[in-house]
Amino acid sequence: MLDLINPALALLTIGLGLFGFLAPRFTASALDLEAVKSTMGLSEMRASAGGLFVAIGVVCLISAEPMTYVMLGVAYTGAAAGRFISIVIDKPPMPKALVFFLFEALPAAWLITWNI
DSSP states (O other): OHHHHHHHHHHHHHHHHHHHHHOHHHHHHHTTOOOOSSSHHHHHIIIIIIIHHHHHHHHHHHHOOHHHHHHHHHHHHHHHHHHHHHHHHTOOOHHHHHHHHHHHHHHHHHHHHHHO
């Protein structure tokens, strides 16, 4: 089962990262963000919501080592923790924030639990 789910999560990560990397305006819009005053926001989308996740997903697929999948889980855990704190403090639109949280927390739980 690990042989199927781990690579699937890595591919999902790469796919989502490619949106940020190749379509930063679309990604920013989906996240309710907008570029103002400069294009630095687009640069941030390509870097943090794009390239970072593409790179970690590719490394997982190339190495196929359990600890690389754990690190992918750690990345998702960080995102889920930030999202949870935001839900509590910032009160973002709940349906959207909850869906994003689940897309972060569930892969985090799987990747860490089943690869350690």
